[in-house]
Amino acid sequence: MRKKIVAGNWKMNMTPTQAVELVNTLKPLVANDEVDVVFCVPAIDIIPAMEAAKGTNINIGAENMYFEDSGAYTGEISPKMLADAGVKYVVIGHSERREYFAETDETVNKKVLKALEYGITPIICCGETLTQREQGITIDWIRQQIKIAFLNVTADQAKTTVIAYEPIWAIGTGKTATTEQAEEVCAAIRVCIGEIYDQATAEAIRIQYGGSVNAGNAAELFAQPDIDGGLVGGASLKPDFGKIVCYK
Numbered sequence: 001m002r003k004k005i006v007a008g009n010w011k012m013n014m015t016p017t018q019a020v021e022l023v024n025t026l027k028p029l030v031a032n033d034e035v036d037v038v039f040c041v042p043a044i045d046i047i048p049a050m051e052a053a054k055g056t057n058i059n060i061g062a063e064n065m066y067f068e069d070s071g072a073y074t075g076e077i078s079p080k081m082l083a084d085a086g087v088k089y090v091v092i093g094h095s096e097r098r099e100y101f102a103e104t105d106e107t108v109n110k111k112v113l114k115a116l117e118y119g120i121t122p123i124i125c126c127g128e129t130l131t132q133r134e135q136g137i138t139i140d141w142i143r144q145q146i147k148i149a150f151l152n153v154t155a156d157q158a159k160t161t162v163i164a165y166e167p168i169w170a171i172g173t174g175k176t177a178t179t180e181q182a183e184e185v186c187a188a189i190r191v192c193i194g195e196i197y198d199q200a201t202a203e204a205i206r207i208q209y210g211g212s213v214n215a216g217n218a219a220e221l222f223a224q225p226d227i228d229g230g231l232v233g234g235a236s237l238k239p240d241f242g243k244i245v246c247y248k
């Protein structure tokens, strides 16, 4: 049995002051030990959010990191810094990073390997555009993203990672993939992991759905056999996030 994992992705929202307020508001609402709860927050909010979340079931994660330990990379944050701060999760290769900050499957792979080296669980994002879906190449596209993201990752490492399937056309649009569409792709990702590694790895890895998850659709999505939780943007900034974490 895979434990569900529900992660909030705050994106570029919440000042440090607001971050502390939001953690305090959500604390009692997300107290569900049956689910791993992660708040992925802007870098500047990590420390104050962690302080505010102390003694709760909330894990604070990062939204991105660079793939070097340290050095002349102005503006970047390293896995060494995140690990030292106690960060356990990091979102890698979100479609917004790919679209606006030129991230590629290759940089995603480098970041995944680095995060694992530092004992940080990568939440590895993949997803197709609307054009790709309409052209019928969704599964081919996702398989390629997954295969490159996992280059040189061992089976034991892969088992600890989280994959987030996020159709780009469903992100922030209010247009959720249907339960069947989401399950179809998550199941295909699991098959792909089974082909790269083995059945045990495929069964261990957790696969989230992301894209307009809300309090109304979470229960049905998370009940699918291959959907192990969600990566939640907009609704993670509201008390509704508590309903998503406590979806049952």
Ligand code: PGA
Residues within 6 Å of the ligand: 009, 166, 170, 171, 172, 173, 174, 210, 211, 212, 213, 231, 232, 233, 234, 235
């Ligand atoms: P959304 O974002 O829930 O606002 O659609 C999801 C994401 O980008 O991770």
